[in-house]
Amino acid sequence: MAQLIDGKQISAAIKDELKTEVASYKEQGISICLAVIQVGNDPASSVYVGNKKKACAYIGIESKAYELPEETTEAELLSLIDSLNQDDSINGILVQLPLPKHMDEYKITQAISPKKDVDGFHEQNVGALQVGSQGFVSCTPAGVIQLLKRSGIDICGKECVVVGRSNIVGKPMAALLLRENGTVTICHSRTRNLAEVCRRADILVAAIGKPKFFDASYVKEGAVVIDVGIHRLPPAVEGGKSKLCGDVDFDSVAPHCSAITPVPGGVGPMTIAMLMDNCVATVRK
Numbered sequence: 001m002a003q004l005i006d007g008k009q010i011s012a013a014i015k016d017e018l019k020t021e022v023a024s025y026k027e028q029g030i031s032i033c034l035a036v037i038q039v040g041n042d043p044a045s046s047v048y049v050g051n052k053k054k055a056c057a058y059i060g061i062e063s064k065a066y067e068l069p070e071e072t073t074e075a076e077l078l079s080l081i082d083s084l085n086q087d088d089s090i091n092g093i094l095v096q097l098p099l100p101k102h103m104d105e106y107k108i109t110q111a112i113s114p115k116k117d118v119d120g121f122h123e124q125n126v127g128a129l130q131v132g133s134q135g136f137v138s139c140t141p142a143g144v145i146q147l148l149k150r151s152g153i154d155i156c157g158k159e160c161v162v163v164g165r166s167n168i169v170g171k172p173m174a175a176l177l178l179r180e181n182g183t184v185t186i187c188h189s190r191t192r193n194l195a196e197v198c199r200r201a202d203i204l205v206a207a208i209g210k211p212k213f214f215d216a217s218y219v220k221e222g223a224v225v226i227d228v229g230i231h232r233l234p235p236a237v238e239g240g241k242s243k244l245c246g247d248v249d250f251d252s253v254a255p256h257c258s259a260i261t262p263v264p265g266g267v268g269p270m271t272i273a274m275l276m277d278n279c280v281a282t283v284r285k
């Protein structure tokens, strides 16, 4: 049976390490503060923002919440970001996505100072990752690297296939695997013979946003499978509980791989842990 890569346990270990590190900074009089901006009251966003605040409190990072009404104008949001950029007591700025339709997400994410861009979405940080210089890395792919390393899975020289080429998951994921000396292939919706390309992978990263898309026919015997997807399935019976699943059909794939991430409890918890790591990195020497 495949090794289950335990994101809950690994993210908890990272958060505990960060807590100790933050305590040592506090002894030196250094504090860390994250500004969390939410526009509107999308219920899923409220859950994510709540979880981020909780993680901050656990680690000892101060969080300042800015809950703005749905009607906030883009100019008002840009002005808030500008004031937070100038404020020396703020280390990191996070704008919870998605934003209301009347706002240009790209413009907003690029308005955050690259030095406070703990989500790693600013072009300067995206570019830094490509050229191998210091910068904030997008949290979900950074979490995948930690899952692999802390599960004793070597990336060097391995055939790595990343399916999905979004700016926040697929592309930075490929860059990080390359940085770890993997041999990397990126696939997307126009890739021909997807299953055949995926079967070359020693490490397969699924990030396409399609529930249970990848079955055993996409997986080489003994491969490591990382499932980034997260979907809430409707309850099987009316009034029943909804279930979470990933882009991978776990039951079909697990018997064929050497290690696999479950959903929930795999990549999901790592995203916040790596966000916390980026916050702490703002004061790391």
Ligand code: NDP
Binding pocket: 140, 163, 164, 165, 166, 167, 168, 169, 170, 187, 188, 189, 190, 191, 194, 207, 208, 209, 210, 228, 229, 230, 231, 247, 267, 268, 269, 271
């Ligand atoms: P996007 O929708 O931005 O990107 C999806 C990518 O998958 C695109 O590059 C698209 O190709 C590709 N794709 C779509 N369908 C296919 C297909 N049939 N075959 C091959 N490639 C395909 O999604 P994200 O990158 O933002 O997210 C991907 C998944 O990861 C989602 O399920 C999301 O919920 C989850 N996620 C989970 C996080 C976590 O913390 N666990 C954090 C972020 C995302 P093309 O470019 O050609 O259109």
